[in-house]
Amino acid sequence: xxxxxxxxxxxxxxxxxxxxxxxxxxxxxxxxxxxxxxxxxxxxxxxxxxxxxxxxxxxxxxxxxxxxxxxxxxxxxxxxxxxxxxxxxxxxxxxxxxxxxxxxxxxxxxxxxxxxxxxxxxxxxxxxxxxxxxxxxxxxxxxxxxxxxxxxxxxxxxxxxxxxxxxxxxxxxxxxxxxxxxxxxxxxxxxxxxxxxxxxxxxxxxxxxxxxxxxxxxxxxxxxxxxxxxxxxxxxxxxxxxxxxxxxxxxxxxxxxxxxxxxxxxxxxxxxxxxxx
Amino acid sequence: xxxxxxxxxxxxxxxxxxxxxxxxxxxxxxxxxxxxxxxxxxxxxxxxxxxxxxxxxxxxxxxxxxxxxxxxxxxxxxxxxxxxxxxxxxxxxxxxxxxxxxxxxxxxxxxxxxxxxxxxxxxxxxxxxxxxxxxxxxxxxxxxxxxxxxxxxxxxxxxxxxxxxxxxxxxxxxxxxxxxxxxxxxxxxxxxxxxxxxxxxxxxxxxxxxxxxxxxxxxxxxxxxxxxxxxxxxxxxxxxxxxxxxxxxxxxxxxxxxxxxxxxxxxxxxxxxxxxxxxxxxxxxxxxxxxxxxxxxxxxx
Numbered sequence: 001x002x003x004x005x006x007x008x009x010x011x012x013x014x015x016x017x018x019x020x021x022x023x024x025x026x027x028x029x030x031x032x033x034x035x036x037x038x039x040x041x042x043x044x045x046x047x048x049x050x051x052x053x054x055x056x057x058x059x060x061x062x063x064x065x066x067x068x069x070x071x072x073x074x075x076x077x078x079x080x081x082x083x084x085x086x087x088x089x090x091x092x093x094x095x096x097x098x099x100x101x102x103x104x105x106x107x108x109x110x111x112x113x114x115x116x117x118x119x120x121x122x123x124x125x126x127x128x129x130x131x132x133x134x135x136x137x138x139x140x141x142x143x144x145x146x147x148x149x150x151x152x153x154x155x156x157x158x159x160x161x162x163x164x165x166x167x168x169x170x171x172x173x174x175x176x177x178x179x180x181x182x183x184x185x186x187x188x189x190x191x192x193x194x195x196x197x198x199x200x201x202x203x204x205x206x207x208x209x210x211x212x213x214x215x216x217x218x219x220x221x222x223x224x225x226x227x228x229x230x231x232x233x234x235x236x237x238x239x240x241x242x243x244x245x246x247x248x249x250x251x252x253x254x255x256x257x258x259x260x261x262x263x264x265x266x267x268x269x270x271x272x273x274x275x276x277x
Numbered sequence: 278x279x280x281x282x283x284x285x286x287x288x289x290x291x292x293x294x295x296x297x298x299x300x301x302x303x304x305x306x307x308x309x310x311x312x313x314x315x316x317x318x319x320x321x322x323x324x325x326x327x328x329x330x331x332x333x334x335x336x337x338x339x340x341x342x343x344x345x346x347x348x349x350x351x352x353x354x355x356x357x358x359x360x361x362x363x364x365x366x367x368x369x370x371x372x373x374x375x376x377x378x379x380x381x382x383x384x385x386x387x388x389x390x391x392x393x394x395x396x397x398x399x400x401x402x403x404x405x406x407x408x409x410x411x412x413x414x415x416x417x418x419x420x421x422x423x424x425x426x427x428x429x430x431x432x433x434x435x436x437x438x439x440x441x442x443x444x445x446x447x448x449x450x451x452x453x454x455x456x457x458x459x460x461x462x463x464x465x466x467x468x469x470x471x472x473x474x475x476x477x478x479x480x481x482x483x484x485x486x487x488x489x490x491x492x493x494x495x496x497x498x499x500x501x502x503x504x505x506x507x508x509x510x511x512x513x514x515x516x517x518x519x520x521x522x523x524x525x526x527x528x529x530x531x532x533x534x535x536x537x538x539x540x541x542x543x544x545x546x547x548x549x550x551x552x553x554x555x556x557x558x559x560x561x562x563x564x565x566x567x568x569x570x571x572x573x574x575x576x577x578x
Contacts, residue, residue, distance in 0.1 A: 063453065090455025103453075105446035108439070109514075115436075116443055121455035124436035156513070172454075 010075075011212050012039035012062065012180050017072035019057050019236075031057040032068070033236035039180065039214065044206055046223040047216045048255075049233035055216040058233070059182045062214070064089045077179045091121025094173035096166065096186040096202075103169030106158030110149060110168060113157055114138045117172035141171050144208070145201055163194035167201055174209055181206065183215040187222075199226065220252045230255075234263050285411050287534050291527025292418040293479050294498065296425065298506070298522040300472035301499030308465040309445035310358070313369035315473050315499060317376025318350045319492035322474025323481030324380045327389040330482070336397040340421075340478045347474025348467045350376060355466035359459040373492075380489050387489045396482035414483055421479065425472065426519050432468075433515050441465050442515070473499075494547040501550055502526040504557045 019032040032054045039045060049055050061068050064086040068074065074082045076092040097103050104113050115129040118137070135153065142150035145167050149160075157165060166186060173181055183202060187195035203226055206213045217223050223230055230247050232240035232255070239262035242250065297319065304312035322343035329339035350372060357368035381387065395403070401417045402409040432438045440456040441464055448458050473495070481487035506525020512518040533546060541549065565572050 087452045087455050087457050090453060093453075095453055097449075102447070103450060105443040105450060107446045108443055112439055112442075116439055116451070116454055116456075119436055119440075119454070124440055124456060126432075126435045126437060128431075128434055129436045129439040130434070154514075 010038040011041045011043075011077055013037070013073070013075040014058075014061070015073040015075075017058075017061055017074065018069040019054075019061060019066070019072075020069060030236050032061065035072075035236075035238060037231070037238060037241075039212060042210060042212055043229055044203075044211075044213045044227035045215070045229045045231055046227040047214060047231045047233060048218070048220060048223040052235070053233040054236040055233055056184060057236075059095070059184050059214065059216060062180070063093050063095055063182060089121075090178075091176075092179040093182060094120065094176070094178035094180070095182040095184065096169045096173050098185045098188050100162045100165035100169060100189070103172060104157045104165050107156060109154045109156055110142070110160075111135060111138050111153040113168065113172060114141070114175060117175050120176035120178060122176075137175075141175050142168075144205070145171065161194075163190055163198055166190060166194075166198050170198065170202055170205060174205055174211060177209065177211075179212065181211045181213040183213060185216050185218060188218060202226075220255050224250055224252065224255065232259060232262065234259070239263060282411075283531070283534055283538065285415060287527055287531040289411060289415045289418060289483075290530040290534075291523060292415065292422045293476055293483070294502070294530065295422060295523035295526040296472045296479075297476040297495060298499045298502040298526045299426065299429065299519060300469040300476070301496065302503050302518070302522050303465050303469040303472075305500065305503065307442055307445050308462055308469075310355075310365045310462060310466065311369065312351070312354055312365065312372075312466060312469060313496050314350060314354045314372035314376065314470060315369075315496040316492040316494070317373035317380070318347045318470040318473045319477040319480075319495045320380050320487070320489055321350055321376050321383075321492075322347050322477030323487035323491055324383040324389070324477075324489070325474070326478035327391055327481050327487035328383055328385075330391060330394050330396060331389060336395060336400050336482065340397050340475065340482070343478030344471045344475040347471040347477075350474065351466035351468070351470025352463055354470065355463040358466075359462050377489065384487060384489065389487045390485065391482060391487070392485045396485075397479070398483055418479060421475075422523070425475070426523070429468070429472075430516050430519055437464070494550060497547070497550050497554055498529065501554045501557070502529045504554065505529050508557070 014035050014037045017032055017035040018030070021029045021031055035058060047055050047058070060066060061074060064081065064084055067083055072082065073080065076089065079092070081089045081092065095103070105116070111130055115134060118134065138153060139150040147164060147167055149164065149168065157168065160168065169186070186202070187198050190198060199222065202215070205211070215227060224247065228244040228247070230240070230242045230250070231238055240258050297315070301315060304310045325346045326339045326343040329342055330336050354368050354372045357363045357371060358365050363371070398409055398414055398417060402413055407413060433442055440451055441461040443451045444458045444461040444465070451458050451461070477492070480491070502525040503522060504525070505528050506512070506521035509528060510517065510521035510524050512521040533549070536549065537543065562572055
């Protein structure tokens with residue numbers, strides 16, 4: 001049930017992507033089992049799935065933390081990045097992690113963190129990392145958040161709250177305008193109210209900066225309420241891919257039914273007898 | 278007690294060993310790379326400078342060469358870690374052990390005297406037409422420290438320097454932002470060991486000899502000075518951190534010099550330093566223990 005709008009160019013393409021961990025051992029896990037996904041420009045995809053569905057592995061493959069198994073292809077913005085190391089494809093991929101600590105450097109100040117992020121994927125030189133022009137840019141980018149961080153450029157990031165740090169991480173992930181933004185359960189560790197704020201900020205920034213984004217979430221409501229496309233994963237495969245039109249009329253109950261049906265089909269293919277515990 | 282003498286000796290030592298402390302700070306704190314190779318690169322700097330000076334080289338150039346030798350030593354330590362995936366701790370220890378033999382080879386023995394040769398300190402005295410002494414020693418090392426610390430302070434604020442500082446803080450993030458953390462580790466280790474070797478070269482010239490054993494315990498001293506500097510001056514921002522390294526070294530040397538004048542046997546110095554570091558490192562744990570807070574088990578790798 002693929003309903004992406006085929007007219008726009010695919011900005012991210014995954015073809016035959018597999019990933020096996022601990023191959024040949026008793027712990028062998030097929031984290032990704034043949035993923036084909038085309039993400040179109042300005043798509044905002046929410047990915048949902050149970051634990052071990054392969055959501056984070058998928059984002060790690062896109063970000064280049066590790067390569068896919070042989071035969072898989074990852075193309076971003078027309079460039080084949082399949083075997084490009086993480087730090088070499090940074091220009092294409094901005095990412096916000098689950099832990100606020102993961103996206104920011106705690107001992108550096110807000111402006112130093114932003115300066116690092118501003119040069120995402122660019123060669124770094126012996127120019128001073130922070131100048132007046134950049135500082136002005138940082139102020140403007142932070143002012144959008146409405147959290148008052150723009151007046152605290154010299155504050156060490158370690159003293160910020162989790163929500164503030166995650167909001168900063170969001171700005172850091174987008175300030176250099178990467179080709180695609182990955183949100184990896186980035187509100188999962190925040191308290192409900194802060195999570196809602198960061199979620200709305202994410203939506204606002206994606207809209208404002210006209211970004212293409214993929215957001216992994218555990219929460220079905222979130223997956224339904226945000227984005228223009230919903231992908232459900234199960235056991236390393238994409239089992240549901242719903243476009244904007246269908247998504248608007250969808251409820252959580254429909255999602256559960258779709259999950260049961262799609263997962264069931266897969267069980268039939270995979271001979272359920274072997275995987276039954 | 279001669280307070281003036283005590284202060285001036287401590288000031289001199291605070292400056293010259295302050296270079297070493299900044300080196301230790303770069304690896305331990307900035308890169309989170311506990312590089313024990315310091316104990317080898319300190320005498321390496323002394324050995325290179327001494328041998329070149331005895332061979333008739335310009336003492337300033339000999340000192341600069343010592344800095345270069347430290348850069349190379351640090352680079353190798355970094356390569357062991359980044360390319361061969363040997364743990365940071367072990368890479369430093371391997372380098373320290375290897376450098377012991379290297380230093381003996383360079384010096385052709387355990388000791389090179391410089392008493393009849395013109396050292397950097399002598400040359401400065403000649404150029405200025407004054408007699409050497411403690412005031413001149415202080416002035417000269419102050420100049421050297423000012424040059425290197427200013428340079429480092431600038432470098433750590435550049436785009437490359439900032440990504441180096443973030444590497445020990447959040448390696449995953451730095452890679453995600455497109456900077457090679459391996460390159461940053463190599464760069465940081467090289468600069469760190471360069472500064473340590475520079476300190477070794479200055480110390481050897483000032484004391485009039487280079488000795489293969491002069492590096493023993495330097496890493497612990499550097500660490501003690503880093504911790505004292507952080508605890509006393511509570512630095513924020515890179516400039517104040519670099520200055521607090523110098524200040525911490527001064528206070529440490531002052532403390533040691535007072536203890537020596539009060540009759541502590543020089544041989545006990547390393548033990549006292551080790552105990553000092555143990556106490557300072559244990560304070561957060563003991564504090565939490567008293568409050569009944571939970572502490573994670575000690576890291577072993």
